[in-house]
Amino acid sequence: MDLLRFITCGSVDDGKSTLIGRLLYDSDSVSLDVLAALENRPTVHGAVDLALLTDGLRAEREQGITIDVAYKYFTTPRRKFIITDAPGHVQYTRNMVTGASNADLAIVLVDARQGVIEQTRRHTLIAALLGIRHFVLAVNKLDLVGFDENIFNQIAADYAALTDHFQLPTATAIPLSALHGDNVVSRSNRIAWYTGPSLLEHLESVPAAVEAANAEPRFQVQYVIRPQTDALPDYRGYAGQIQSGQYRRGDRVKVLPSGLESVIEAIEVNQQEVESAVAPQAVVLRLTDDVDISRGDSIIPVSHVPTLTRELEATVCWMSEQPLLPGRKLLLQHHSAVVKAAVPTILHKVNVQTFDRADAESAQLNDIVRIRIKTAVPLAVDNYHENRVTGAFILVDEQSGDTLAAGLIGAANADYFTAPVTPPVAFSI
Structure with missing residues (x-):
């Protein structure tokens, strides 16, 4: 079922x-x-x-x-x-x-x-x-x-x-x-x-x-496994959950953001090697080359590489009682990747009564706003409407660790906000 x-x-x-x-x-x-x-x-x-x-x-x-x-x-x-x-x-x-x-x-x-x-x-x-x-x-x-x-x-x-x-x-x-x-x-x-x-x-x-298994393949490293025991002196595995798509042994892959390439030597599921795995399985990937890979890096088949960027445009729902002001510095968490970021510009706020765009100098609690974000290091991301897993992120306060906003990369459809709609008149019985 x-x-x-x-x-x-x-x-x-x-x-x-x-x-x-x-x-x-x-x-x-x-x-x-x-x-x-x-x-x-x-x-x-x-x-x-x-x-x-x-x-x-x-x-x-x-x-x-x-x-x-x-x-x-x-x-x-x-x-x-x-x-x-x-x-x-x-x-x-x-x-x-x-x-x-x-x-x-x-x-x-x-x-x-x-x-x-x-x-x-x-x-x-x-x-x-x-x-x-x-x-x-x-x-x-x-x-x-x-x-x-x-x-x-x-x-x-x-x-x-x-x-x-x-x-x-x-x-x-x-x-x-x-x-x-x-x-x-x-x-x-x-x-x-x-x-x-x-x-x-x-x-x-x-x-x-459409299940995530049918989307383009995406995998982000959560943990690097290096037991360095006598039995496994050279073992190096990259553990994580397949976010979308399918991975196969022998796939040529690119590591992002470094851009280095290698080949999947083995895929392990529950400590057993398999020929392939699909989202949302938890797996360990082993590559043929010793590549410098850390938590938060992405391993992607070379034929399906996503956008790698330090500048994002996103729609966010602001969840903090402290307002968002242009220029604020914070952390952007994109699954396992956590990077320093800043919000240089608030492009507009969405008027929920008319669906019109409105200029905004700040974002208050529960506001839905369109913003630009700059990150300290490049991120491998997708448009949210193409991949709901890798197109989403959260913004986090650097000091307290509180979640400030939920964001959708490139999620605003301009057609939603092109013309005002007269709200229907509520009625009572």
């Missing part, structure tokens, strides 16, 4: 945690002990509080909101799933970015009483920038508006304006009530006017993302 990773996103109280809980509960993916404890808890409007299956922090249970990212796993006869429950509050946008970075599909929840609001637009923008290509518009709490078809159609039309502007595949709109299970796992008789699939049926049929 293949694997689908998806994230639930949207505004506070749209029902994200309850939806995930309902998926787990109705697909019989909750263990008996957890189920017994859950059913002994106070109910919500006469139903089991399924949000407790994902909201594990005490503060989350006290406030009734999601704060941190939670991961849940379940399997149906057709597919395996990894669910990311992301917080909806604007204060925790940085947590949502972390969760969305590995997702193949985004379920954007909308409260049927509110319609498309600012946080709906913000999360859609972030998901698009992070390379998610499949979207589901889950119009939740439809029971609170009498399962009104006109309200559902209006919300679906408003959201279609966003996906059209993003030039994304049309989002699949599904009406549901996560609290009562309408149209989540099974189709609901209370929404007779809707003839499409339930949410789970749709998730089981969405094409899986």
Whole structure:
């Protein structure tokens, strides 16, 4: 069975945690002990509080909101799933970015009483920038508006304006009530006017993302193995995880950033030599030549060498309460490689209401900005939309070690920001 990773996103109280809980509960993916404890808890409007299956922090249970990212796993006869429950509050946008970075599909929840609001637009923008290509518009709490078809159609039309502007595949709109299970796992008789699939049926049929194993080969050294024992006096291996693509014994490779070339003499997996290995396997590569290679260096087949540069243009989500100012010096961590860097220029900030570009002299917490970065040594990188593994990085504070930002190399699609979009008017019932 293949694997689908998806994230639930949207505004506070749209029902994200309850939806995930309902998926787990109705697909019989909750263990008996957890189920017994859950059913002994106070109910919500006469139903089991399924949000407790994902909201594990005490503060989350006290406030009734999601704060941190939670991961849940379940399997149906057709597919395996990894669910990311992301917080909806604007204060925790940085947590949502972390969760969305590995997702193949985004379920954007909308409260049927509110319609498309600012946080709906913000999360859609972030998901698009992070390379998610499949979207589901889950119009939740439809029971609170009498399962009104006109309200559902209006919300679906408003959201279609966003996906059209993003030039994304049309989002699949599904009406549901996560609290009562309408149209989540099974189709609901209370929404007779809707003839499409339930949410789970749709998730089981969405094409899986292209696996990293099919991308261009990338490998970054995490550890150099030199036992220097009597049994292995000349052994030199380079351990790490294949980030994408396939490596074969006999491949001619180039070491970056040095540019030296050699040939793969052997590939070891679990201390056994193999002819080939693919992402995301952990391997040890041995080369025919004694080449000076350190942690953070890349070993790439000569026919698939990526860009080697000291100047990057990237889209970042700023995650620190301390603002980013032009000229700031920091560390850039690109997987195992950690290099000194500086941000000479902030090119623009993205207005999440209109998707317009706006001049910015600084980046504040949760801002999405386009910046230029200069690094002390060259890095082997890819465009994020060509390789989500090697096109991503983080910025780190030199003194404290705190993560300051998550970045996507060359990720901004100019078409996303060419023309303003008039926000749809939110409505209430």
